[in-house]
Amino acid sequence: MAWLVTGGAGYIGSHVVRAFIEQGIDVVVIDDLSSGHRAFVDEGVPFINGSILDADLLREIFEDHAISGVVHVAGYKYAGVSVTRPLHTYEQNVTGTQVLLGAMSDAGVDRVVFSSSAAVYGTPDTDLVTESTPKSPESPYGESKLIGEWLLRDQGVAAGLAHTSLRYFNVVGSGYPDLFDTSPHNLFPLVFDALLDGRVPRINGDDYDTPDGTCVRDYIHVSDLALSHVAAAHRLDAGEPVEPAYNLGSGDGASVGQIMTAMAEGTGIPFEPEIAPRRPGDPARIVASGELAARDLDWRMRHTLDEMVRSAWAARRGA
Structure with missing residues (x-):
């Protein structure tokens, strides 16, 4: 038996694989390569180039392979851009999840x-x-992810689907020299691109009520994240109880200023970041508790911020 990983050629999905x-x-693995890379999937791993919107293709996958469960990583992940592309975002993230769950149900795959x-x-x-913090998404992307959780919940009630959802903030670092983040919107690639182009990275606001005046956020290593996906699959395979959702959070976070210092040290390129005005709506601090995930999914921060930077830079430089 095997697990199907949707979006398994992407930065996160390839680490999960x-x-x-x-x-x-x-x-x-199924991936339409809209943001993933075929080279990120090892030779020998069955790979299907296609979309989860293709119900016939999904049906073929479930017929051709003995699938016991699905890790659903595929999706349109750009929150800011989703505001200008809401219909595309909902199609990829909501309709795609609905089609996938329908194909799973037809094939008798219930995890x-x-x-x-x-x-x-x-x-x-x-x-x-915490997991009980009120849900109030502010972008079509966030809304689409919440609807995805609702679809799992309702299918659980209707058809006995065993499920859990993993929520996280900023995923960084690299677990392998040939896997790296290629997103045009994420902080680490943006800083690396600026440094490689001879530009000065920028901080949006340094007058927040935080220790160094810059925003504090969760930054978690992609390999730690991947391990908790596998732990969740193990629990579902074993029929062990899981929560509907888990936060994969650091509990304390890191500031943008700390990130910039670690970037200068980890890349060996000294710089003083440019200070730009605050961005509207940026809260001073958002950090998640990972206590429930630590209890059930072997979640822990196995990497320091410096290790996150060095691993990401090494993979980026080796690309």
Whole structure:
């Protein structure tokens, strides 16, 4: 039996795939390569180039492979851009999830680990987010992830789907020299691109009520994230109880200023970041508690911020 990883050729999905393989679990990958890379999937791993919107293709995958569960990582992940492309975002993230769950139901596959997002919380009125923090997404992306969780919940009630959703903020670092973040919107690639182009990275605001005046956020290593996806799959395979959702958070976070210092040290390129005005709506501090995930999914921060930077830079430089 194998687990199907949707979006398994992307930055996060490819790390999930390798974490499964390293624990002796067979995987099958589907990815439309809209943001993923075929080279990120090892030779020997069954790979299907296609979309989760293609119900016939999904049906073929479930017929051709003995699939016991699905890790659903595929999706349109750009929160800011989703505001100008809401219909595309909903099609990819909501309709895609609905089509996938329908194909799973038809094939009798009843286990899914869903890659959700801390974007479901919007701008919470607490500086330590827990799973019970009110959900108030502020973008079509965040809304689409929350609807995805609802779809899993309702399918659980209707058809006995065993499921859990993993929510997280900023995923960084690299677990392998050939896997790296290629997003044009994420902080680490933006800083690396600026440094490689001879530009000075920028901080939006340094007058927040935080220790160094810059915003504090969760930054978690992609390999740690991947391991918790596998742990969730193990629990579902074993029929062990899981929570509907888990936050994968650091509990204390790091400031943008700390990130910039670590970037200068980790890349060996000294710089003083440019200070730009605040961005509207940026809260001073948003950090998630990972206590529930630590209890059930072996979640922990195995990497320091310096290790996150060095691993990401090494993979980026080796690309």
